Amino acid sequence: xxxxxxxxxxxxxxxxxxxxxxxxxxxxxxxxxxxxxxxxxxxxxxxxxxxxxxxxxxxxxxxxxxxxxxxxxxxxxxxxxxxxxxxxxxxxxxxxxxxxxxxxxxxxxxxxxxxxxxxxxxxxxxxxxxxxxxxxxxxxxxxxxxxxxxxxxxxxxxxxxxxxxxxxxxxxxxxxxxxxxxxxxxxxxxxxxxxxxxxxxxxxxxxxxxxxxxxxxxxxxxxxxxxxxxxxxxxxxxx
Numbered sequence: 001x002x003x004x005x006x007x008x009x010x011x012x013x014x015x016x017x018x019x020x021x022x023x024x025x026x027x028x029x030x031x032x033x034x035x036x037x038x039x040x041x042x043x044x045x046x047x048x049x050x051x052x053x054x055x056x057x058x059x060x061x062x063x064x065x066x067x068x069x070x071x072x073x074x075x076x077x078x079x080x081x082x083x084x085x086x087x088x089x090x091x092x093x094x095x096x097x098x099x100x101x102x103x104x105x106x107x108x109x110x111x112x113x114x115x116x117x118x119x120x121x122x123x124x125x126x127x128x129x130x131x132x133x134x135x136x137x138x139x140x141x142x143x144x145x146x147x148x149x150x151x152x153x154x155x156x157x158x159x160x161x162x163x164x165x166x167x168x169x170x171x172x173x174x175x176x177x178x179x180x181x182x183x184x185x186x187x188x189x190x191x192x193x194x195x196x197x198x199x200x201x202x203x204x205x206x207x208x209x210x211x212x213x214x215x216x217x218x219x220x221x222x223x224x225x226x227x228x229x230x231x232x233x234x235x236x237x238x239x
Contacts, residue, residue, distance in 0.1 A: 016046040016047055019044070021194070023194065024055060024195065032222065034193050035068065037226040042230060048116055049063065053176040056148075078098070083098060119149055122173045122175055122179070136148055
């Protein structure tokens, strides 16, 4: 009898594919190209997606958008049509401000797929020397999700005028700062995405400066590299 119950339970439990998108820096468009290709050409019905830092924004878009194939459209509804340049030392706060405003407007009353996304940030416990990684997978609504994406990608004094970002009574900074990439969670992951996923070498200027044209180029690199390696992605999908 126990054997039959076990077999029955195995049959009704559906497997899902884990997608993990890690820190991007100004290589965010490359990761968007990777995830955009997957969204368009390799549909994954049952998935759970986790984002860290820039990967938080990729994860947000993946859950909320039906199509991520048009780079310029993504730039316009996240950063804005009137912004064409970003520098890591003084424009990240512009990105944070505009992305928050634009995406909260775009996804107003959406709240879809909130049960499929997790975001990782670094929580401060009083001071810089006491902090821990925090993973959240429950959000009140899409605005709440966007607020924690802002925490996950918040670089002290670069993303805003303060050292950290306040969220529900606590203080947070970029999730990449504390996250342990040797964590067992990675061993259990199916698809792991960052700028090194396909071994591409990037020009030095991509580390400090970004404009719409360069962003489009990085996005296309991510798209093409994933197309050339699509069999590797398909092999990791759970059925």
